[in-house]
Amino acid sequence: MTRSAPGVFIAGTGSYAPSRVVSNDEISTYVETSDEWIRSRTGIRERRFAEEGETASTMGAKAAEVAMESANVPASEIDLIIVATLSPDMFFPSTASLIQTQLGINKVTSFDLSAACSGFIYGIEVASNMMRSGAFRNALVIGSEKISSILDWEDRTTCVLFGDGAGAVVLSNTDTENTGIIDSYTGNDGSKAQLLCLPGGGSAIPPSHDSLEQRQHFLKMNGREVFKIAVRWMEQSARIMLERHGLKPEDINLIIPHQANLRIIDALARTTKIPKDKFFVNLDRYGNTSAASIPIALHEARQKGCIQSGDYVLLVAFGAGLTWGSTLIKWH
Numbered sequence: 462m463t464r465s466a467p468g469v470f471i472a473g474t475g476s477y478a479p480s481r482v483v484s485n486d487e488i489s490t491y492v493e494t495s496d497e498w499i500r501s502r503t504g505i506r507e508r509r510f511a512e513e514g515e516t517a518s519t520m521g522a523k524a525a526e527v528a529m530e531s532a533n534v535p536a537s538e539i540d541l542i543i544v545a546t547l548s549p550d551m552f553f554p555s556t557a558s559l560i561q562t563q564l565g566i567n568k569v570t571s572f573d574l575s576a577a578c579s580g581f582i583y584g585i586e587v588a589s590n591m592m593r594s595g596a597f598r599n600a601l602v603i604g605s606e607k608i609s610s611i612l613d614w615e616d617r618t619t620c621v622l623f624g625d626g627a628g629a630v631v632l633s634n635t636d637t638e639n640t641g642i643i644d645s646y647t648g649n650d651g652s653k654a655q656l657l658c659l660p661g662g663g664s665a666i667p668p669s670h671d672s673l674e675q676r677q678h679f680l681k682m683n684g685r686e687v688f689k690i691a692v693r694w695m696e697q698s699a700r701i702m703l704e705r706h707g708l709k710p711e712d713i714n715l716i717i718p719h720q721a722n723l724r725i726i727d728a729l730a731r732t733t734k735i736p737k738d739k740f741f742v743n744l745d746r747y748g749n750t751s752a753a754s755i756p757i758a759l760h761e762a763r764q765k766g767c768i769q770s771g772d773y774v775l776l777v778a779f780g781a782g783l784t785w786g787s788t789l790i791k792w793h
């Protein structure tokens with residue numbers, strides 16, 4: 462039986478991590494902190510920082526190449542590119558435009574999406590619905606970040622948390638029923654926008670001497686508040702997906718949460734009752750890579766053989782906005 466609208470599945474995954482590894486001990490030489498504080502409060506041991514010349518577009522293009530190879534879909538068959546990033550190469554044109562050219566893809570619909578750390582999940586939702594319309598057949602959804610470029614080295618409460626990198630998937634159409642991207646859920650509470658933002662550089666605070674002096678061009682966060690809200694909305698995002706599909710916590714074979722803080726992930730395991738050993742965690746090696754964190758983890762999980770055909774895989778994220786979301790996948 463064929464379905465009325467084509468289904469969408471993840472045909473391939475890819476990632477790229479810059480070669481420069483930055484340990485907590487190295488971070489302790491830049492700001493007053495310690496390996497012990499960072500590890501015990503976040504679970505992070507090290508992160509990658511992009512080298513000179515590496516950008517969100519160059520890293521995103523590399524992750525996309527790996528994803529296209531793994532999907533066995535050549536660049537010539539990609540007809541949609543969506544890039545989730547909060548650290549684009551520049552305001553405009555979009556990082557997706559730059560990646561398109563680097564991949565040698567010609568004149569296809571390409572745009573960036575701004576949902577911070579939830580951006581990859583937003584990207585999957587947007588791309589899969591565009592594909593269900595029948596207008597697109599193979600999409601690249603990329604999360605790519607060079608967060609090191611917006612870190613304030615005078616603010617130890619934020620600069621120890623983040624890292625650079627990129628992850629990507631190829632989404633393709635399928636006629637097989639009940640497989641692939643089953644459902645997505647996204648939300649945003651704009652009243653909490655000030656809790657996590659980059660205030661300067663836009664039309665509200667254009668670049669000026671004052672804005673530079675006041676360090677407005679760096680990431681700002683009220684970590685304690687974001688932590689509390691993150692736990693609540695990630696739990697809700699996971700629960701909604703289970704309820705909508707009549708699934709029990711133990712039916713989930715693998716959950717890939719946004720990799721921000723191990724204590725947030727522990728809280729999510731407690732509140733969702735999804736067993737802790739079903740959670741994929743790699744933040745100890747990458748830190749928080751924002752929109753790149755879930756696709757990097759998804760690619761690693763596949764490489765490690767953690768995902769089998771027929772598995773239910775649940776992606777859950779939160780981020781600036783404040784945004785949140787989840788994606789339920791039945792692996793093909």
Ligand code: UT7
Nearest residue numbers: 493494495498502578617618621684685687688721722780
């Ligand atoms: O992708 C979305 C991004 N958002 C997040 O991931 C943020 C979620 N929030 C968090 O992960 C946590 O709130 C943090 C890791 C940011 C902070 O952990 P916390 O347990 O909430 O610490 P805190 O802010 O309550 O600070 C505790 C203490 C403070 O000292 P006092 O006031 O108790 O004397 C801070 O000044 O730790 C101090 N502190 C540090 N000490 C050493 C804050 N940052 C550091 C640091 N090194 N890097």
